[in-house]
Amino acid sequence: MKKITRKDFDIQNLGRAIYPSPLRGNREEADANFVSDDHHRILFDHSLERVSFSLENGQEPITIERSGPRDRIFFDPSKTSCAVVTCGGLCPGLNDVIRGLVMTLNYAYGVKTILGIPYGYEGFIERYGHPIMHLTPNLVSNIHTDGGSILGTSRGPQSKEEIVDRLVQLGIAILFVIGGDGTLRGASGIVEEISRRGLQISVVGIPKTIDNDLEYMDKSFGFETAFAEAVRVIRCAHSEAKGHPNGVGLVKVMGRDSGFIAAFAALADNCVNYVLIPEVPSHLHGTNGLISHLDRRLSGRGHAVVVVAEGAGQELMKSDPTARDASGNAKFGDIGPFLKKEIESHFQASGKEITVKYIDPSYVIRSVPASPQDSIYCLRLAQHAVHAAMAGKTNMVVGRWHGHHVNLPISVVTVRRRKVSLQGDLWLSVLEATGQPPHFRS
Numbered sequence: 001m002k003k004i005t006r007k008d009f010d011i012q013n014l015g016r017a018i019y020p021s022p023l024r025g026n027r028e029e030a031d032a033n034f035v036s037d038d039h040h041r042i043l044f045d046h047s048l049e050r051v052s053f054s055l056e057n058g059q060e061p062i063t064i065e066r067s068g069p070r071d072r073i074f075f076d077p078s079k080t081s082c083a084v085v086t087c088g089g090l091c092p093g094l095n096d097v098i099r100g101l102v103m104t105l106n107y108a109y110g111v112k113t114i115l116g117i118p119y120g121y122e123g124f125i126e127r128y129g130h131p132i133m134h135l136t137p138n139l140v141s142n143i144h145t146d147g148g149s150i151l152g153t154s155r156g157p158q159s160k161e162e163i164v165d166r167l168v169q170l171g172i173a174i175l176f177v178i179g180g181d182g183t184l185r186g187a188s189g190i191v192e193e194i195s196r197r198g199l200q201i202s203v204v205g206i207p208k209t210i211d212n213d214l215e216y217m218d219k220s221f222g223f224e225t226a227f228a229e230a231v232r233v234i235r236c237a238h239s240e241a242k243g244h245p246n247g248v249g250l251v252k253v254m255g256r257d258s259g260f261i262a263a264f265a266a267l268a269d270n271c272v273n274y275v276l277i278p279e280v281p282s283h284l285h286g287t288n289g290l291i292s293h294l295d296r297r298l299s300g301r302g303h304a305v306v307v308v309a310e311g312a313g314q315e316l317m318k319s320d321p322t323a324r325d326a327s328g329n330a331k332f333g334d335i336g337p338f339l340k341k342e343i344e345s346h347f348q349a350s351g352k353e354i355t356v357k358y359i360d361p362s363y364v365i366r367s368v369p370a371s372p373q374d375s376i377y378c379l380r381l382a383q384h385a386v387h388a389a390m391a392g393k394t395n396m397v398v399g400r401w402h403g404h405h406v407n408l409p410i411s412v413v414t415v416r417r418r419k420v421s422l423q424g425d426l427w428l429s430v431l432e433a434t435g436q437p438p439h440f441r442s
Contacts, residue, residue: 004044009064011037011407012191014200014392017072021390022109024071035068035387042066042404044216064216067384067398067405074392075173075202077110082389083172084135085117085124086149087179087186090363091210092225093370093378094149097178099140100382101206106137108383109390115170120154120179121186124166132170144375147367155182160189167194167201174202174389180209181414182329184397188410191395204389205397205410206381210366213258213417216408217399221378223261225371226254230265233361234307238271241303244355248294248304248343252336252360255309256329257417262309263430273297273304274436276335278311279420279427284342286442291346293440298354308335310362316342336360380405 021034041063043051054061084101086094098116105111116133117123123130133139133151143150167175167190177187184205194201207214212223230253237249253261259277266272274290276282283289290306297304310332317333324331340358347354370378377400384398384405396407420427422438431438 004062006060006062008412009044009062009409011065011388011393011409012395014074014202014394017070017074017391019073019076021069021071021073022077023069033069034071035066037065037070040066040068042401042406044401046402064401065407067388067407069387070391073109073390075390077390080109080111080173080390081113081115081171082111082174082176083115083117083167083170084151084176085120085178086151086153086208087120087177087183088153088155088208089180089210090148090153090366091208091222092147092366092368093221093374094153094178094208095140095143095146096370096375096378097206097208097221097382098135098150099144100379101176101386102135102140103137104383104386109386115172116151119152120156121158121163121183122154122156123151124163125158126166144378145369147369157186160186160193163190164193164197164199164201168199172201174204176204176206176385176389178206178208180207181214181417183208184410184414188395188414191410194394202389202392202394204385204393206385207397207399207413210261211255211258212260213256213419214399214413215415215418216401216413217418218401218403219377220399221374221381222370223374224377225368225374226365227261227264227268228371229365229368230261230307230361231268233359233365234265234269234272234305237357237359238269238303238305240357241305244303244357246298246302246347246352246354248298248306248354248356250306250308250336250340250343250356250358252308252310252358252362254362254365256311256332257419259309259312259420260426262307262312263420263426266307266430267433270433271305272307273434274306275430275434276306276308276312276339277420278309278314279422280312280439282313282316283440283442284313284316284339285346288437288441290440291343293436294343295347295350295352298352306339308339310335313339
């Protein structure tokens with residue numbers, strides 16, 4: 001793995017910011033709120049031993065640019081047109097982010113032309129025939145009370161050349177992209193095409209991944225809502241399991257490559273007995289396999305609850321490793337029905353009668369409105385995205401690191417998926433809460 005350096009966190013700028021920020025006149029003590037690129041930075045690794053090691057060796061600790069309003073901005077708000085697009089799967093908080101962008105652009109900076117691009121990147125392509133929306137404060141004032149995205153969404157890449165053609169045609173100076181790692185890599189491609197043409201268009205991302213699997217971020221928006229909703233379902237599964245002799249509640253939650261939702265949901269409600277995540281290979285059969293542990297649990301307590309992340313146990317199913325979905329992700333086998341069938345077949349063969357209640361709440365969870373905590377987080381991300389874009393920053397996303405809002409290059413957050421560390425406190429807490437072994441072995 002490539003060693004991280006300070007240069008990896010450098011933020012690309014379109015040019016020198018020359019316009020006084022309109023925020024100067026909006027706040028009596030505005031100067032106290034402005035942030036400097038060089039002087040307001042956040043430690044990448046804030047552990048004492050790492051900072052001490054750097055200083056003792058004559059090195060400057062690696063730092064990340066703090067986000068926030070700059071006292072001078074690159075774009076003249078009276079002449080600036082912006083566009084907003086949401087891509088990929090639905091996620092709680094999309095409408096909150098859209099609303100936050102529109103409100104901040106309009107009221108804080110005085111930007112009046114804000115276009116909503118419908119149905120993801122394909123909304124830029126005229127042959128699809130999707131009408132572009134004009135986003136106003138009045139239009140977006142109450143959208144945060146609904147789930148989904150007022151703009152709609154889609155998966156799959158589109159021609160970056162055609163996208164930039166449309167940006168130029170529409171007179172867009174700033175593009176806000178709300179999406180996950182595939183969407184953000186697409187945004188980087190758009191930046192490359194913009195740079196190739198010598199255009200001054202800012203592209204700023206608000207990272208969306210319900211799985212919480214983007215690097216160098218405390219969390220992604222929608223994650224707290226997702227595991228809170230998952231907890232509701234798990235409680236129902238627990239009730240179902242207790243309502244039958246040898247009852248098993250089996251719940252599949254989101255998490256293609258990372259098991260954060262499964263882990264946090266299990267901790268939030270201590271009725272979960274087994275958690276399967278993509279980071280840990282799954283073994284079902286044999287003396288120390290999951291099903292043997294489940295058998296012993298049913299013999300002793302009469303019921304059990306199993307939570308499985310959607311990406312867990314893929315090695316157990318004969319899926320085509322070359323198959324890809326519209327976003328370019330590997331097509332996964334459906335672990336939930338597979339696991340249900342394996343459990344039922346085992347106990348049927350052993351003559352032990354059980355009842356398995358399987359629940360997959362994925363699309364329900366993706367579509368709910370954001371929780372209050374997530375709503376606040378979405379608003380603040382949107383505000384910081386606007387501050388960065390108006391200052392002329394591009395090819396970057398806003399996020400939170402060590403409790404501070406920061407500006408991060410897209411290349412850093414998409415370099416790989418963040419995983420649950422099997423040596424970290426989170427997974428240890430799950431093992432302690434459930435009582436399950438660190439690994440199920442055949």
